[in-house]
Amino acid sequence: MTSSEEQKPQKAERSREAILLLKTDMNCRLMVNSDNHGALQKNTPLSITLPLGSHLINVITQDGLLEKEWTQDLNNEKQVVYLIQLAEEYAQLQAKREEEVGKPLGIECWSVDQIQQKQMATATEIGLTKVFRDGPDAPEMVVIPAGSYRRGEAFNKYKVTITRPFAIGKYPITVAEWKCYVEKGKISYSPSDNDWEGDNLPVTNVSWFDAQNYASWLSTQTGQTYRLLSEAEWEYACRAGSVTEYYWGDEIGHNNCNCQDSGSEWSRKRASPVGSFPPNVFGLHDMLGNIWEWLEDIWHDNYEGAPSDGTPWSSEGNQLGRVMRGGSWSSFPRYARCAHRHGSVPAIRNFNFGLRLARTLP
Template identity: 95%
Template sequence: MEEQKPQETERSREAILLLKTDMNCRLMVNNDNHGALQKNTPLSIALPLGSHLINVVTQDGLLEKEWTQDLNNEEQVVYLIQLAEEYAQLQTKREKEVGKPLGIECWSVDQIQQEQMAAATEVGLAKVFRDGPDAPEMVVIPAGSYRRGEAFNKYKVTITRPFAIGKYPVTVAEWKCYVEKGEISYSPSNNDWEGDNLPVTNVSWFDAQNYASWLSTQTGKTYRLLSEAEWEYACRAGSVTEYYWGDEIGDNNCNCQDSGSEWSRKRASPVGSFPPNIFGLHDMLGNIWEWLEDIWHDNYEGAPTDGKPWSSGGNQLGRVMRGGSWSSFPRYARCAHRHGSVPTIRNFNFGLRLARTLP
């Protein structure tokens, strides 16, 4: 009997917190990630006696709640997380504040694709093209207007000229070609992942710039990084939802945490593993963070409205990244989410996608 007492004492120092929610959300307990908390599906967590910090956030990041939960000597504490009513109020407020859809947001799928074809025809290219065997596959994006930014911070941007964007992030195979034929010896780590069709990672902003310059020299065309405004325009492809497929992360739409893919929280996925957006672009959300041209700014105050890169002011030591990655929470893999990093950093989540200026 004496041998059982320590175990009983240990159990007596814990309590069960039973959480229930009226909306799907993400759960953090004492800054530890507990993943998705599903609507009307109770979740029990064994915690030591004492105070615990609980944080929940809806999948689109619109509503977040934090509180301290005290556990004393109760065997079980039930807490109902009520989000639905406040979330509905915020959605109504958002709809009033962001104004009506404009520009490409008003186009049908057929019209978007027709505009793509017209833009490609105007410059003498196919909608999807490649400038030679060593160049990435590119997709023509038509000019247009849209509302850029988060739900409560949108402003009108007009892309004045068509441009082209990589159908996929730059791949391991494409970077290998750069090493073999270019004037560079840097071969990024493959993170012990196998496959030439994976997105190249462990590249800095400067690495990305050098690759674009080399490709421009090879092809005689102007390759470059996207501006942040171009990236969001291309990512949304006329959508006004949190993700280009809807307001929920859903199942197997991309590669990030809780996305239901076989690669989530494990590694990058082969490019093109998920359905494209309406423009025909793959992996715009999830998989790897993509370096952009812009200098990092904390907000959009003074941002260009013509789709050009924001190349003045801000934090000169930071550059913008977009898209989220295979290890990101869903809220970081949304169309509007912004991230910044030091341009010299190489990371297993960092990659790139190129733009090409059209005549």
């Protein structure tokens, strides 16, 4: 076979292909026929060689605010140039979102009475009382209604809608509750109490994996689904309709929680017995200060691409880190705010790491 004959099939093959040249007026992520082609940069054309025919093109902005999808036909052209115009529509959507999150929404518009009435109605609807317990081994749980709120720091809020009601521990898991787990679950690990002593203290020195194992055991004991909270659920439950830095106001104040400079007798010394401070509007104690609480989510540096439906963010991010919230008795006040985020390696056990559980409701 001659050299020229060898080239004929390749030419024929190339004649059945075309180049799609994509340009965009803002950075986005690109999918072609459900295959991830990564980032498409503003003013940086990208050439893709594709077979002749129809191809499904999908682009989405980095923050997920705007997504476009279309079918691109490639016929006999050698090259097709397509300009992806996102900037104008994105600016309109962003302005609308900023207007929306710049003022109270959802539960933030309700009075204290309305919030608590909604709690009661939600509990009644699913056949529970507002505060309940699934037997002697289980913690006290509080019903939290579905609703919307603005999540995050004042300069970077976005709307989250908790689509389903859930229950959350009235207090962090205590030493007494963990002792029950050690005894009945026949586990070998009994966390150090830091020489503080007291069954009504929050259990500490537990890792994220320890917390998961406890939730799994409790689910088996009760026949219900216990789990760690998502980060979005935690902030929703913590705020309880508030829009301030702390759920009681914009200042740390005196004796509202257990952290540095909070005026409590335990500040910078040790954890306090659970329930030592007034609850938030939902009736939850110690959501800020006392101990850091492990959450389900993988650590991400910011909220770009985060779910907006209250579910945990369990993809991408730093797979070696998990989110914690709430601050502790040793934290500065700025770390014990509703919006503050913290992360840690899930295997670490620390003197101020603890947990609070959620329970999935019907």
